[in-house]
């Protein structure tokens with residue numbers, strides 16, 4: 001498709017730089033620039049914003065973010081083969097794109113943001129994405145250094161992020177996300193939109209930090225959710241036995257006969273605080 005930004009179509013960029021997709025790096029590229037713009041727009045108005053993008057690959061989403069007016073994009077990419085293609089984008093938008101070759105899991109994002117408000121946008125392999133999301137949710141200080149996270153996941157993971165009590169997808173991730181953020185599912189992207197197509201549908205999820213999450217220690221919340229959802233079909237008096245069982249539940253004012261997936265985020269926080 002003809003590119004609106006004056007840069008060559010992504011298919012041509014991929015061919016010219018021989019960027020055959022590597023499975024080990026979870027490379028499923030989005031080549032439709034309308035779709036990459038839709039993902040970027042989910043992060044809100046990008047005019048004058050600083051964006052951290054993780055896993056730019058050949059740069060489809062990067063181009064959308066820049067075309068939508070971001071003041072600056074800092075992109076972290078692990079695959080050195082993508083750097084020449086990204087350098088072409090940087091040349092097209094002088095001074096607005098900085099590419100860092102590296103592993104996002106070892107990157108100090110707060111240091112990269114350097115005190116500036118940033119929005120994070122990423123289309124990553126799902127295992128890397130889930131770990132990064134958890135890291136971004138658990139900084140020592142809150143509100144965090146980021147203003148929003150707009151992330152693409154397998155639909156299944158997206159459903160776990162936005163799940164609340166009574167929902168079959170509700171678990172540790174849902175409690176953690178619900179505690180510190182307002183998370184919503186933006187839209188789905190079918191496998192055939194990617195090159196090569198992955199096996200499953202993807203979803204774009206958008207999270208914004210709560211200004212005042214219920215006071216609670218993250219480590220305690222992790223312990224109670226791990227225990228409760230580790231045996232999700234059992235009653236809580238059984239599943240949280242190692243943490244204090246009925247006495248703990250009594251302190252938190254929670255019926256010991258309930259099961260993990262019926263507890264609201266607020267009740268998990270009470271349980272963590274009772275620990």
Ligand code: SAM
Nearest residue numbers: 025028029030055056057077078079103104123
């Ligand atoms: N953003 C591009 C798009 O939407 O078409 C590429 C998305 S592709 C699903 C994931 C990208 O993340 C690949 O370019 C891959 O090389 C990169 N990647 C994988 N693991 C990474 C890691 N640990 N740190 C940084 N980038 C990584």
